Amino acid sequence: MGALHEIESELTDDEIEVWRQREAARIERALQAGKTSRARKAPKHRIELFLDPPKNRTSAREVDVPPFLVRKLTQHLKTWEHEYAFFTPGGQWWRRGNFTRQQLRPAADGRLALPASRGHAPREAWEPILPGFTMRGARHTHDTWMKEDRVDRALRFSTMGWAVADIEGTYEHVTPQMGQDRLAALQARWERAGQAVQAT
Known part of the structure; x- marks a missing residue:
């Protein structure tokens, strides 16, 4: 794996012509199906997405997950x-914009129901789960939980992808027992949360 990067490139004349042919075919299919469809404006650029190495050595790391998440x-x-x-x-690829707009914000903040409309199926309402929640907030919460669960600093920094520049960081190392303790604490949090939901 790696970090997702994107490059914007100007379309060549041949690429624009291919796009126009596909657009004409799309409109023709709509007309044959008895629908109307407006011609879209031809794009000038294309976006290329690719994986590249992470920005620094601590960003590339393995993170163990607890049993409930493995399942x-x-x-x-x-x-x-x-x-x-x-x-x-x-x-x-999930990108920051489409993931946040299509998944994270509706799940966290809820969404309104929409009736069926031309070209769109009806949409059910979602109750909010955690209004205002962000991925940055998730990282803060994870680090705070590890502190509460007394996860060793070496493992906490390794899990979060943080570089350590002090003497303690130079000499401390992660052990298998530290990892097992962290996973047990996360599993216990999951089970407590499930019990709390069942009790309501």
Whole structure:
């Protein structure tokens, strides 16, 4: 894996012509189906997405996950047809904009129901789960939980991808027992949360 990068490139004349042919075919299909469709404006640029090494040596790391998450990821991957576990359902890279807009904000803040309209199916309302939640907030919460659970500083810094520049960081190392203790604490938090939900 690596960090997702994007490059914007100007389309060549040949690429624009291919786009126009596809657009004409799209409009023709709509007309044959008895629908109307407006011609879209031809793009001037294309975006190329690719994986490249992370920005620094501490960004590339392995992070163990607790048993409950192993089960959920295994269940997800059994029916997942795409190359990477965290593609969109359509097999595209999640980018900061589309993930936040399409998934994170509706899940955290809720969304209104919408009736069916031309070209769009009806949409159910979602109750908010955690209004204002952000991915940055998730990192802060994870670090705070590790502090509460007395996870050793060496493992906490390694998990978060932080570089350590002091003497203590030079000499301290992560042990298997530290990792097991962290996973046990996360598993216990998950189980307590499930018990709290069942009690309500």
